[in-house]
Amino acid sequence: MPRIIVDVMPKPEILDPQGKAIAGALQRLGQTGFSAVRQGKRFELTVEGEVTEEILEQARHAADTLLSNPVIEDVTRVEVVKDATIGVGE
Amino acid sequence: MSETPLIGDFPPAPDAGLSGARIGVITFPGTLDDVDAARAVRLAGGTAVSLWHGEASLQDVDAVILPGGFSYGDYLRAGAISRFAPVMERVIDGAKGSLPVLGICNGFQILTEAHLLPGSMIKNNHLHFICRDQTLRVENNGTAWTSDYEAGSEIVVPLKNQDGQYVADEKTLDELEGEGRVVFRYVDVNPNGSRRDIAGISNAAGNVVGLMPHPEHAVEAGYGPDSSAFGPVDVRGGTDGLGIFTSVLKKIVGAN
Numbered sequence: 223m224p225r226i227i228v229d230v231m232p233k234p235e236i237l238d239p240q241g242k243a244i245a246g247a248l249q250r251l252g253q254t255g256f257s258a259v260r261q262g263k264r265f266e267l268t269v270e271g272e273v274t275e276e277i278l279e280q281a282r283h284a285a286d287t288l289l290s291n292p293v294i295e296d297v298t299r300v301e302v303v304k305d306a307t308i309g310v311g312e
Numbered sequence: 313m314s315e316t317p318l319i320g321d322f323p324p325a326p327d328a329g330l331s332g333a334r335i336g337v338i339t340f341p342g343t344l345d346d347v348d349a350a351r352a353v354r355l356a357g358g359t360a361v362s363l364w365h366g367e368a369s370l371q372d373v374d375a376v377i378l379p380g381g382f383s384y385g386d387y388l389r390a391g392a393i394s395r396f397a398p399v400m401e402r403v404i405d406g407a408k409g410s411l412p413v414l415g416i417c418n419g420f421q422i423l424t425e426a427h428l429l430p431g432s433m434i435k436n437n438h439l440h441f442i443c444r445d446q447t448l449r450v451e452n453n454g455t456a457w458t459s460d461y462e463a464g465s466e467i468v469v470p471l472k473n474q475d476g477q478y479v480a481d482e483k484t485l486d487e488l489e490g491e492g493r494v495v496f497r498y499v500d501v502n503p504n505g506s507r508r509d510i511a512g513i514s515n516a517a518g519n520v521v522g523l524m525p526h527p528e529h530a531v532e533a534g535y536g537p538d539s540s541a542f543g544p545v546d547v548r549g550g551t552d553g554l555g556i557f558t559s560v561l562k563k564i565v566g567a568n
Contacts, residue, residue, distance in 0.1 A: 232434075236479060237505075239435040288396070291389055291425065293432040294479060 224273050226281045229299035230290045231262035262298070265289055273302045326357030326558075333358045333564035335557075336373035338403070338419075340365040340394045344381030345416065345528060352528040353377070356557035358564075365397035374564045375412035375456070376403055378419025380472075380526060390433060390475045391421035400426060412456035412560050413520045417473055420512070420522030429513055429522045430488070431480030436473070437505025445537035445550070446471035446525050447499040448511050452492050455518040460559040466541035467552035471503055471525040478506035478513075478524070488513055496523050527553025 232238045238260045245259040267281055278300070285297045335353045337360055339346045350360035361373050365383075370376060384393040394400070400422070407413045407428050415423035423429045436442060447468050450461040461467070480488070485507055488494050496512030504524075512523025530536040530553035537550035545551075 236434065239437055239439050243439050288392065291392065291432055294434055
């Protein structure tokens with residue numbers, strides 16, 4: 223079944239406390255190649271049957287209203303993925 | 313119904329004339345402080361009415377409190393799912409009229425998610441859950457919920473949260489400051505990295521107020537903070553939060 227992937231990231235100007243903590247942990251683990259970490263969210267919306275333009279529009283609406291808060295987050299991706307297995311790379 | 317004090321040393325009896333004011337307290341799945349908020353309403357002299365998130369009715373209450381807790385486990389974002397509860401349609405309609413609405417902690421988060429108040433809360437800048445007695449300054453006593461305090465007075469109430477860092481863009485912060493809508497500000501310590509030490513704000517009309525700290529936990533001697541901004545108190549004797557509730561009750565009955 224096709225899925226619609228929605229990615230949500232904290233806005234660039236908002237400090238991301240979780241990302242900062244992860245960056246600190248990476249440093250402590252000796253993985254020093256990264257200067258910063260930002261943590262976002264990925265949603266997978268499974269669709270029974272074909273992804274019509276109407277369903278995609280619903281997904282965009284959901285992304286803007288429920289899945290993200292425009293005060294602190296940006297929707298960075300709304301995209302259809304056709305493969306059937308959840309969790310396998312696109 | 314008047315409230316029986318739990319221990320011997322208790323505050324003076326509330327003004328009997330306030331009992332006609334009915335304050336709704338909404339319970340969402342995961343709400344924790346609804347019972348304390350209802351008790352605070354009764355200790356202040358009002359009548360508390362329990363409201364359920366799933367029912368699109370406010371039962372003709374005169375004001376509404378969205379209490380603290382972790383509604384829906386803070387899943388997605390704190391307050392993000394509760395904001396769409398059936399009862400919230402009525403709260404939003406009422407708030408856009410003149411219904412006094414108070415959001416405490418998670419209730420504040422729900423009000424920002426519902427766009428009744430600007431800005432948002434993100435995780436504390438130090439990432440820890442924090443629980444402390446916090447001094448606040450009442451910056452604006454012109455709201456429905458703060459008129460019983462002197463402007464500029466300080467109060468001590470408990471603060472306990474994980475996602476308590478108030479953020480908004482600079483333009484919004486400047487508007488809030490310019491319009492006197494910063495209602496409470498952290499004093500001495502900024503406990504969570506909130507922009508401009510903001511602990512609570514109001515809408516433009518002043519009927520909707522949200523704050524992160526918990527005034528409902530500072531209403532009864534024996535169960536409050538160990539200190540008060542108004543003078544020495546016994547251990548757990550702080551009741552500085554009571555004024556929030558008497559403010560709205562007096563406004564409703566026309567005494568303020």
